[in-house]
Amino acid sequence: MMGQTSGAKAKERPAPARSAETSEFFQRFSLQFRVQHIFLFLSTITLIVTGIPLWCLGRPGYSWSQAVVNAFGGIEEIRYIHRAGAAVLILVSMYHLYYTMFTKEGRREFIELLPRQKDVIDVTINSLYFIGLIKHRPGFGRYTYYEKFDYWAVYWGCVIMIGTGLVLWFPDVAAKYVPWLTYELAAEVHADEAILAALALFIWHFYNVHFNPSRFPGTLMWWHGKISPEEMMHDHVLEYYKKELAQMKSKGQKAEPQDGAAV
Amino acid sequence: MRALRKGFGNRILFCCILLWAVSIAPAQEKLGDVTDGSRAVPVHLIPLLDERGEKITPNDEMLMPFSTRQTCGFCHDVNRVSGGRHFNAVDANVPAGRIGQPWILAEAGAATQIPLSYREWPGTYRPGQVGLTAWKFVELFGRHLPGGGPGEMFEESDNPDEVMRAYVSGKLETNCLTCHNAYPGQDQAEYAAQIGRQNFRWAAAAACGFASMTGSAGKMPSTFDPYMPASMDDPKLVPPMISYSKSVFDDKNKVLFDVPRYIPKQRCYYCHTNVDVGEVKSEKWSSDEDVHIAAGLSCVDCHRNSLDHNITRGYEGEPAGPNVPAGAFTCKGCHLGDATAKLPSAGRLTAPVPKHAGIPPTHFDKLTCTACHSGPWPGDIAIGVKTSRAHGLGTHDSNKSLTMLPHLYYPVFAKDENGKIAPNRIFWPAYWGSLSGDAVVPLDMDTVRAATARVIGKDALSKSGDWPSLTEEQIAKILTSLSDKVPAQSKAIYIAGGRMYSLDQGGKVASAEHTAAKPVMWPIAHNVRPAAQSLGVRKCEDCHSTGSPFFFGKVLVDSPVQGKGGVFRKMRDMYEFGGPVYVRVNWFFKLLIIAVMTLLILHILGDLYRRALLWLAKRFR
Numbered sequence: 021m022m023g024q025t026s027g028a029k030a031k032e033r034p035a036p037a038r039s040a041e042t043s044e045f046f047q048r049f050s051l052q053f054r055v056q057h058i059f060l061f062l063s064t065i066t067l068i069v070t071g072i073p074l075w076c077l078g079r080p081g082y083s084w085s086q087a088v089v090n091a092f093g094g095i096e097e098i099r100y101i102h103r104a105g106a107a108v109l110i111l112v113s114m115y116h117l118y119y120t121m122f123t124k125e126g127r128r129e130f131i132e133l134l135p136r137q138k139d140v141i142d143v144t145i146n147s148l149y150f151i152g153l154i155k156h157r158p159g160f161g162r163y164t165y166y167e168k169f170d171y172w173a174v175y176w177g178c179v180i181m182i183g184t185g186l187v188l189w190f191p192d193v194a195a196k197y198v199p200w201l202t203y204e205l206a207a208e209v210h211a212d213e214a215i216l217a218a219l220a221l222f223i224w225h226f227y228n229v230h231f232n233p234s235r236f237p238g239t240l241m242w243w244h245g246k247i248s249p250e251e252m253m254h255d256h257v258l259e260y261y262k263k264e265l266a267q268m269k270s271k272g273q274k275a276e277p278q279d280g281a282a283v
Numbered sequence: 284m285r286a287l288r289k290g291f292g293n294r295i296l297f298c299c300i301l302l303w304a305v306s307i308a309p310a311q312e313k314l315g316d317v318t319d320g321s322r323a324v325p326v327h328l329i330p331l332l333d334e335r336g337e338k339i340t341p342n343d344e345m346l347m348p349f350s351t352r353q354t355c356g357f358c359h360d361v362n363r364v365s366g367g368r369h370f371n372a373v374d375a376n377v378p379a380g381r382i383g384q385p386w387i388l389a390e391a392g393a394a395t396q397i398p399l400s401y402r403e404w405p406g407t408y409r410p411g412q413v414g415l416t417a418w419k420f421v422e423l424f425g426r427h428l429p430g431g432g433p434g435e436m437f438e439e440s441d442n443p444d445e446v447m448r449a450y451v452s453g454k455l456e457t458n459c460l461t462c463h464n465a466y467p468g469q470d471q472a473e474y475a476a477q478i479g480r481q482n483f484r485w486a487a488a489a490a491c492g493f494a495s496m497t498g499s500a501g502k503m504p505s506t507f508d509p510y511m512p513a514s515m516d517d518p519k520l521v522p523p524m525i526s527y528s529k530s531v532f533d534d535k536n537k538v539l540f541d542v543p544r545y546i547p548k549q550r551c552y553y554c555h556t557n558v559d560v561g562e563v564k565s566e567k568w569s570s571d572e573d574v575h576i577a578a579g580l581s582c583v584d585c586h587r588n589s590l591d592h593n594i595t596r597g598y599e600g601e602p603a604g605p606n607v608p609a610g611a612f613t614c615k616g617c618h619l620g621d622a623t624a625k626l627p628s629a630g631r632l633t634a635p636v637p638k639h640a641g642i643p644p645t646h647f648d649k650l651t652c653t654a655c656h657s658g659p660w661p662g663d664i665a666i667g668v669k670t671s672r673a674h675g676l677g678t679h680d681s682n683k684s685l686t687m688l689p690h691l692y693y694p695v696f697a698k699d700e701n702g703k704i705a706p707n708r709i710f711w712p713a714y715w716g717s718l719s720g721d722a723v724v725p726l727d728m729d730t731v732r733a734a735t736a737r738v739i740g741k742d743a744l745s746k747s748g749d750w751p752s753l754t755e756e757q758i759a760k761i762l763t764s765l766s767d768k769v770p771a772q773s774k775a776i777y778i779a780g781g782r783m784y785s786l787d788q789g790g791k792v793a794s795a796e797h798t799a800a801k802p803v804m805w806p807i808a809h810n811v812r813p814a815a816q817s818l819g820v821r822k823c824e825d826c827h828s829t830g831s832p833f834f835f836g837k838v839l840v841d842s843p844v845q846g847k848g849g850v851f852r853k854m855r856d857m858y859e860f861g862g863p864v865y866v867r868v869n870w871f872f873k874l875l876i877i878a879v880m881t882l883l884i885l886h887i888l889g890d891l892y893r894r895a896l897l898w899l900a901k902r903f904r
Contacts, residue, residue, distance in 0.1 A: 150893050152893075152896070166886070192644060192645055203827045204828070204834065205868060207823075207827055207828060208872075212873070215876060216876045224880075
């Protein structure tokens with residue numbers, strides 16, 4: 021199967037046990053998590069689609085932006101939609117902060133997403149694996165290093181985009197309370213970070229979750245939150261075995277080491 | 284005897300009291316100075332009087348030019364008028380007020396363009412400092428003077444030759460007709476031409492439209508008597524003579540003057556015209572006048588004055604006059620009114636009342652109205668501009684070259700005296716002077732001409748009136764020849780292009796910064812653009828974006844020195860905008876984007892590569 025680790029050892033790996041939770045799939049993401057993600061990407065895409073023509077409007081070489089603005093109904097309308105998207109993003113961010121601080125599930129997820137020393141090792145091993153110096157991929161836990169990168173990149177992006185966006189939205193208040201963050205500086209940072217975020221989203225994130233050959237043309241995990249055991253074994257083998265071990269313990273079974281399990 | 288002495292003493296006392304009473308009694312106002320309130324203009328069918336107060340008739344044996352001071356002064360207090368803004372620059376007791384366009388003495392052959400003003404404006408010099416007496420000043424700049432001021436100061440000269448020349452030329456009296464003659468034949472270009480011939484006494488009459496002039500006072504000897512002109516031996520020397528059109532005199536030898544209440548705008552335009560000279564000169568047919576003119580207002584609707592002729596300039600903070608309340612004729616005064624007034628005052632003269640919707644109020648604290656509404660829409664580079672007074676526009680022999688000196692540029696955004704950012708015109712002074720300590724004093728122009736003529740040949744001068752190209756060698760030669768003309772304990776210097784040039788101990792030219800080399804700027808208010816063309820009307824990024832002319836526009840540092848031309852300063856430097864932080868931030872993000880995306884893309888490629896290898900291994904096992 022595509023995505024499995026290479027070599028004879030992989031062939032010998034026993035077929036993954038079916039999850040006791042459902043007949044076939046693991047429930048990877050809860051409803052709360054998925055709803056937050058949906059609002060996040062809806063608002064982000066709205067912001068990108070409306071923000072780019074707003075930035076390009078009036079600049080030489082971007083005459084197409086006027087047509088896009090007109091399609092939205094004019095500059096006031098497109099600004100309104102952009103600010104509506106911003107408001108949703110702010111609410112999602114604030115809710116996520118609440119979720120990660122005051123819910124048990126959120127705190128657990130947050131702890132899992134914290135960078136660790138293992139992530140640095142995983143980056144190294146994976147890089148060596150890519151260039152063929154190592155035969156096996158590293159085994160990942162609940163979140164791979166690149167998923168953690170995605171999470172913290174959004175954290176960084178939201179802080180910057182919301183902060184600078186509020187300066188642009190309320191320049192008078194900003195001039196009073198943060199005079200060092202001038203309108204021009206905020207506009208510059210807002211635009212630059214938007215470019216970085218858009219590139220990271222459409223190239224990096226979309227490749228990882230939709231366009232890579234093992235998932236193409238896309239995954240609906242963001243919708244139903246379920247992951248197949250095969251995917252679990254490939255991408256989050258440590259979590260898979262952790263879940264199996266927990267199940268066995270709950271059933272009173274003794275855990276046996278699996279050959280071929282990655283380090 | 285005692286009684287006689289007592290009676291005599293009483294008479295003396297009475298005379299003293301009488302004299303004192305007369306001295307404190309108010310001067311009797313003249314007929315034309317007290318209005319009954321009628322808005323109709325009195326018909327000015329009046330006799331012409333010469334400078335001695337004698338009536339002029341068409342049959343006089345020796346026709347003299349009429350004197351505006353005498354003719355108009357019969358009914359109007361010309362002395363009081365002569366204290367007005369257009370005439371009172373020479374009065375040291377008059378506050379200088381906000382800086383306006385100075386007079387600019389520009390001579391390409393002397394590599395000079397130096398700002399002059401009788402008012403104590405920063406960055407300007409008094410005409411006397413460059414050797415311009417009042418008479419020489421009038422000879423040079425009288426073409427765009429309305430008379431009076433320095434034109435009536437000739438007797439103060441301590442040069443006997445000049446006193447005699449002043450008698451020949453006559454005074455340049457306050458010329459009421461410059462503004463107050465609506466007759467289409469009023470010819471200010473003729474006025475300028477007569478001044479060029481030193482026909483100061485005749486200039487006003489020659490320009491009025493019903494007189495014609497021949498001859499030139501400038502070519503007459505210093506002994507010439509205009510009242511008893513002797514015939515000249517040389518037929519080419521024609522003494523100044525005036526003749527009047529006989530048809531303008533009625534049967535009582537009175538002349539009808541078309542004196543309007545509202546000064547026609549073309550009277551103002553003669554001295555207050557600007558023409559943009561970018562790559563091409565803006566044409567009158569293609570460029571628009573000020574939006575106020577287009578709306579039907581005239582200059583004097585806003586720039587008003589009472590008899591004292593202290594015309595309102597209309598800027599915020601202008602001191603109030605006795606008859607004109609401050610602020611009434613500023614942008615705010617007409618458009619927004621006085622919020623503290625008991626009665627509504629906004630919308631004066633049908634001025635639209637702006638809402639300024641969506642504009643953060645901080646703009647109104649940091650910017651003048653003119654910053655967004657006046658002058659041309661700022662471009663990437665401040666454009667060149669020619670003005671009437673600086674370039675002699677409207678005169679018969681004006682140089683129409685686009686590169687003629689002085690070189691003025693606009694709009695340049697800079698802070699005014701109130702700390703608000705306003706659009707300005709700018710020029711970089713260039714002149715020869717002496718440096719003593721840290722003080723720079725310009726040198727007399729005759730001295731400068733003598734020194735520069737030896738070094739800057741006529742071949743180096745172009746017909747366009749542009750700079751000659753000065754090499755450092757030439758500067759060194761001129762400075763060397765000037766070094767014994769400067770006062771003791773000082774050294775000869777040349778100011779140009781924002782730098783001060785001097786000779787170091789080795790005799791080589793060294794340049795340094797100096798406050799005297801700073802550009803001279805004065806705020807502009809016209810032409811006002813329509814509201815739909817104001818800065819920020821499209822979006823905030825009209826100004827608030829990298830690359831916007833407001834912050835990142837370029838101002839050419841004009842210099843005749845070879846190799847120093849083509850240097851620009853950023854607009855934000857002109858109002859000391861706080862540092863290019865955002866430019867560094869932009870660079871940081873650019874590098875961040877490149878670095879992060881490179882790593883991410885490499886990761887993707889690595890993953891694809893590994894998958895491809897696995898697939899191939901399976902495929903061809």
